[in-house]
Structure formats: structure tokens, C-alpha cells
Amino acid sequence: MPEDAALKRVNPVGRIGAIAMKESAPHVAIVGVTGAVGHEFLAVLEQRRFPVGRLKLLASERSAGRAIPYNGREYTVEALTDRSFDDVELALFSAGGSISTRFAPIASEQGATVVDNSSAFRMSDEVPLVVPEVNADAMSHIRPGCGGIIANPNCSTIIMLLAVTPLHREANVRRMVVSTYQAASGAGAAAMAELETQTREVLDGKPPTCSIFKQQYAFNLFSHNTEIGANGYNTEEMKMVKETHKIWGQEGANRTRITATCIRVPVMRAHAESINLTFERPLNEDRARELLEKAPGVRLLDDRANNRFPTPLDAAHGDDILIGRLRCDISQEPIGSGMDLFVCGDQLRKGAALNAVQIAERLIGIEAR
Numbered sequence: 414m415p416e417d418a419a420l421k422r423v424n425p426v427g428r429i430g431a432i433a434m435k436e437s438a439p440h441v442a443i444v445g446v447t448g449a450v451g452h453e454f455l456a457v458l459e460q461r462r463f464p465v466g467r468l469k470l471l472a473s474e475r476s477a478g479r480a481i482p483y484n485g486r487e488y489t490v491e492a493l494t495d496r497s498f499d500d501v502e503l504a505l506f507s508a509g510g511s512i513s514t515r516f517a518p519i520a521s522e523q524g525a526t527v528v529d530n531s532s533a534f535r536m537s538d539e540v541p542l543v544v545p546e547v548n549a550d551a552m553s554h555i556r557p558g559c560g561g562i563i564a565n566p567n568c569s570t571i572i573m574l575l576a577v578t579p580l581h582r583e584a585n586v587r588r589m590v591v592s593t594y595q596a597a598s599g600a601g602a603a604a605m606a607e608l609e610t611q612t613r614e615v616l617d618g619k620p621p622t623c624s625i626f627k628q629q630y631a632f633n634l635f636s637h638n639t640e641i642g643a644n645g646y647n648t649e650e651m652k653m654v655k656e657t658h659k660i661w662g663q664e665g666a667n668r669t670r671i672t673a674t675c676i677r678v679p680v681m682r683a684h685a686e687s688i689n690l691t692f693e694r695p696l697n698e699d700r701a702r703e704l705l706e707k708a709p710g711v712r713l714l715d716d717r718a719n720n721r722f723p724t725p726l727d728a729a730h731g732d733d734i735l736i737g738r739l740r741c742d743i744s745q746e747p748i749g750s751g752m753d754l755f756v757c758g759d760q761l762r763k764g765a766a767l768n769a770v771q772i773a774e775r776l777i778g779i780e781a782r
């Protein structure tokens with residue numbers, strides 16, 4: 414189905430008269446459970462003791478019949494079909510844009526509230542694009558178990574906004590320049606396997622097998638593997654620009670000016686980003702530290718004496734976005750009108766599964782934790 418047609422079938426505010434989610438644990442479906450994000454969904458739900466009634470694990474026909482453990486039980490993966498969402502109240506999607514475009518509206522029509530990790534609905538006016546620490550209000554009209562779609566932002570956008578929003582609220586970011594260093598895990602389970610295989614091949618003196626990426630990935634880095642548009646920016650870069658404006662609720666000439674350069678680096682898991690900010694109101698380092706120390710979902714790791722700052726390994730498998738290299742930008746005057754920072758975050762967790770589960774927690778009334 415074309416994306417537009419699918420969007421017309423979205424029920425963004427929930428199906429009137431549908432059975433509201435029961436007080437008991439919601440019935441949950443995970444679409445794309447065998448993938449990198451799907452695997453993380455199960456880990457996050459289990460670790461956070463998310464209340465799950467019945468659990469349905471969905472993937473392609475290739476995975477049907479596979480057994481996957483969750484919370485001490487084995488579940489059998491089912492092939493995704495139009496009938497997969499009977500009696501599902503919460504559907505967590507991470508199976509790519511075309512699957513979301515086709516099946517998220519079906520799930521929504523059947524009364525499931527969908528939290529979608531793909532980019533299919535992110536820029537749709539009727540669909541809230543949510544980072545709970547930043548704009549939870551955007552989904553306040555969605556009633557759990559009554560249909561509706563909520564989009565999870567792009568992983569690089571989420572990581573950036575966790576770090577920058579506390580500073581933006583204080584000093585109003587007028588311009589933002591970001592460069593990313595993105596891990597294999599951001600491109601899914603097959604890309605992680607490719608990095609591992611290539612690393613072995615190169616060390617063994619063999620030519621690297623390039624299937625997911627066109628170029629050698631091991632011991633190399635390259636511009637993000639998404640399409641380049643007419644303006645010279647790739648899709649990932651433009652997602653960071655457009656999604657930030659939507660999440661911050663900015664329109665027209667007053668939007669923060671944002672430019673991004675997205676690079677894929679041979680790191681297995683967790684993205685890094687170098688961020689340069691220009692403020693409307695001056696902000697000094699002490700105040701910036703104070704704001705970030707109080708902010709949810711972030712942790713300062715900024716030890717100048719020992720030259721110890723965030724790394725992807727520090728961030729991997731963790732929930733917090735790590736922030737370091739915090740300093741006033743000496744090229745912007747007066748001092749305090751600009752700032753640099755370097756952040757790392759596990760994009761399978763806060764960049765995908767954790768953010769989606771936090772959205773689901775808010776939907777069913779679990780307070781931020």
C-alpha cells in the first residue's frame with residue numbers, strides 16, 4: 414500500500430468506543446522481534462518489569478516457529494499477517510518502514526496502540542513524534558488500547574536531543590552543528606554480523622565480504638549509507654534536522670538552524686556525536702553542568718584531568734546518554750554564546766527500544782523512572 418493511503422487509515426487519536434486498556438497488564442505484540450531492536454525490546458521490557466499480559470512475538474515467515482525466551486518462558490515466533498493483532502493492546506514495531514506502513518494502520522484499526530520505530534510515520538502531522546523526557550505532552554491525546562500510532566524518532570536525533578534540550582530550554586539554541594560517528598548496530602543485526610566477519614577476514618588477509626554496505630567497513634569509515642538528496646544531505650542528516658524541529662515544536666523562520674554530517678564508523682554498538690551550539694542567551698559551563706546534572710536520561714563523564722570522556726563502549730548496553738568535552742566554544746564571542754559537547758548513547762536502547770518502552774510506560778500511567 415502506498416504510504417499516503419496507509420496514513421489515511423491511521424487513527425491517530427484512538428478509536429472511539431474501543432475497549433480501553435484494562436487495569437490488568439496489556440497484551441503486547443512485538444513486530445520484528447528477531448532483529449537488533451526487537452531483541453532489545455524483550456531485554457528492556459524484562460529489565461523494567463513492564464507489565465505484560467499475553468505476549469505475541471512476530472517476524473517474517475523465515476523466523477516462524479523459532480523459540481525465543483522471555484521472563485523464564487519460551488515463546489514461539491509467528492509470521493506477521495493482517496490477523497496478528499486480534500486482542501493486542503500495545504504493538505511495538507521494529508521491522509522496517511514498509512512493514513510499518515502496511516501493518517501499523519491495521520494494528521491501530523484493531524485497537525492496538527502502536528509505538529513505531531521506523532521512519533514511516535515520523536513526519537506525519539497526525540502522528541506524535543516523542544522523546545518522553547522532551548515532549549511527552551505531544552501524545553497526551555492518545556488513549557492506550559484505543560488504537561493510534563506514536564512514532565519513535567531517529568536514534569541519532571534522540572541521543573542528540575537528550576543532551577541538548579536541557580541547554581536549549583535555558584539558553585535557546587539558535588544554531589546546531591552535529592557530526593555523528595554511528596555504529597554497526599544502527600543498521601541492524603546483519604550489519605553487526607558483517608562488521609565482525611569483515612574484521613576477521615581482513616586480519617586473515619582475505620578480501621572483505623561486502624553485503625550490507627558497498628564499501629569495506631572493518632578498519633574504515635564512510636558517509637552514512639542513506640540516499641543523498643538534491644541538497645547534498647543524506648536522509649539520515651535530514652532526519653536529524655526535520656525531526657528536531659517537530660519534537661521541539663518549531664515552525665517557520667524561528668526554527669533552530671541545524672546542519673548534520675552523519676558518518677558510519679566500525680564500532681559494534683552505540684553512536685557518538687560531536688555537537689556545536691550557538692545560544693540566543695549566554696550560558697556558562699558551570700550552569701550548563703548544573704542543568705545536565707539535573708536532567709533525566711543523561712550522565713556527565715567529563716574528567717579533564719584524566720582525559721576521560723564518553724566512549725561507545727561506556728555507553729553500550731546502558732540507558733543513559735553520556736556527555737563530555739563540555740566547553741565554551743572559543744570561536745564564538747562573547748564567551749558563553751556557544752558550546753561544544755561530545756555525547757555517546759546506545760542507540761538500540763535509548764535510540765530505539767528503551768525510548769519506545771518509556772513511551773508505552775507513560776501511556777499506561779507508569780511514571781518516569
Ligand SMILES: NC(=O)c1ccc[n+]([C@@H]2O[C@H](COP(=O)([O-])OP(=O)(O)OC[C@H]3O[C@@H](n4cnc5c(N)ncnc54)[C@H](OP(=O)(O)O)[C@@H]3O)[C@@H](O)[C@H]2O)c1
Pocket residue numbers: 444445446447448449450451471472473474475476477493506507508509510512530531532566567568598599600601602603760761764765
Ligand atoms: N538498529 C537501530 O539502532 C535502530 C534504531 C532506531 C530505529 N530502528 C528501526 O527499527 C527497525 C528495525 O531495525 P533493526 O535494526 O532491528 O533491523 P534488523 O536487525 O534487520 O531486524 C529486522 C526485523 O524485521 C523483521 N522483518 C523483516 N521483514 C519482515 C516481514 N516481511 N514481516 C515481518 N517481519 C519482518 C525481521 O524478521 P526476520 O528475522 O524474520 O527477517 C527482523 O525481526 C527499522 O525500521 C529501523 O530503521 C533501528
